[in-house]
Amino acid sequence: MIAKFMVCKAVAAVILGGAALAQEKHAPGYAPPKTSWGAPDIQGFWNSTSITSLQRPPGVQKLVVSDAEGRAIVNDNPLIIITQMEEQAQGEDPNDISALADGNADRGYNAFWIDPGSKLADVKGEIRTSWIVEPASGRIPFKPGARRAGVEHSAANFDDPETRPLFERCLMTETTAGPVMQNAMYNSTLQIVQSPEAVVIVVEMVHHARIVPIVANKAAAKHGPDEIPKWAGDSVGWYEGDTLVVETRNVHPQQPSLISTSGKVTERFSRWNDGQVLYAFTVEDPSLYTQAWSGEMALNTSQQMYEFACHEGNHAMPGILGGARELESRGIRPTVGPGIAAGIVTPSQRAKAKAN
Numbered sequence: 001m002i003a004k005f006m007v008c009k010a011v012a013a014v015i016l017g018g019a020a021l022a023q024e025k026h027a028p029g030y031a032p033p034k035t036s037w038g039a040p041d042i043q044g045f046w047n048s049t050s051i052t053s054l055q056r057p058p059g060v061q062k063l064v065v066s067d068a069e070g071r072a073i074v075n076d077n078p079l080i081i082i083t084q085m086e087e088q089a090q091g092e093d094p095n096d097i098s099a100l101a102d103g104n105a106d107r108g109y110n111a112f113w114i115d116p117g118s119k120l121a122d123v124k125g126e127i128r129t130s131w132i133v134e135p136a137s138g139r140i141p142f143k144p145g146a147r148r149a150g151v152e153h154s155a156a157n158f159d160d161p162e163t164r165p166l167f168e169r170c171l172m173t174e175t176t177a178g179p180v181m182q183n184a185m186y187n188s189t190l191q192i193v194q195s196p197e198a199v200v201i202v203v204e205m206v207h208h209a210r211i212v213p214i215v216a217n218k219a220a221a222k223h224g225p226d227e228i229p230k231w232a233g234d235s236v237g238w239y240e241g242d243t244l245v246v247e248t249r250n251v252h253p254q255q256p257s258l259i260s261t262s263g264k265v266t267e268r269f270s271r272w273n274d275g276q277v278l279y280a281f282t283v284e285d286p287s288l289y290t291q292a293w294s295g296e297m298a299l300n301t302s303q304q305m306y307e308f309a310c311h312e313g314n315h316a317m318p319g320i321l322g323g324a325r326e327l328e329s330r331g332i333r334p335t336v337g338p339g340i341a342a343g344i345v346t347p348s349q350r351a352k353a354k355a356n
Helices: 002-006 009-016 066-075 078-089 319-329 345-353
Strands: 046-048 122-124 125-128 132-134 189-194 198-203 209-215 234-240 243-249 264-271 276-284 293-301
Touching: 046 264, 066 078, 122 293
Parallel strands: 209 234
Antiparallel strands: 046 189, 046 293, 122 125, 132 293, 189 198, 198 209, 234 243, 243 264, 264 276, 276 293
């Protein structure tokens, strides 16, 4: 039976998607290190920079692709296209946007400042097109009409202190801190520090420290009162063999989140090899989703991170608010700018439009 399973492993991965993939926690023959007190050692600086994101790009059917297929997906990515466009225009008048094919005037935040990576992620030796492995579509299985928690506090506009989103107020980032932890357009580094009583996950983006108390086992896991929600949620952890398991509930209602007040995220951290921590997650929330969904992300060894010097008293605030008041005095309602990727049409989108 074991030999038959190993022979059929590749086929099973394609057919079953995440169900077959999630069983492997370590590279073949790899012995994960231990801390001085005997826990699995996942300490260090880790980075998830990659073109791979939580959900699979539209039109991409497979979770695992070849090198050539991966390069085609990367070349179709809007951030990669933007970088290429700006490199071609380098050396020209920086105030002249006519050289940019998309005509996007929102160039105060151009490709110079971003670091999305240049390739898809290598997860357990495979080129992955999404972090999500289940469902097999690689897409979040939202219920029709389901509304994500905290979306009313997203970037609706930036023109009043009360409505500026959490990231702009230097309070929290949705993606890198989680739950679910994800990569971002830049600053996708994190640090994990362990003690016998706690694990601390410090993310570079907005420099949030997520403190996870460690208990003996799942039966001993107790969360705080529901009346006290936390940024990045109320997390409790324990060890199962060579894996750190973290259960998170009760995310602060102002934080855009992938779970509601009744949902939970279970995360598993294990060493795939010396250079990679495998971060696996399962999201359970019947109020939002048609099924539980899960994924795997690669955290690769990294240099230490720099200070994320974010502060609310930034010098742009008077100009942003003053500009909004000027527009209002003219009877114009301030709106969000087009964003760095505005106007980009990817090659696959052009081909689809041409075919139709």
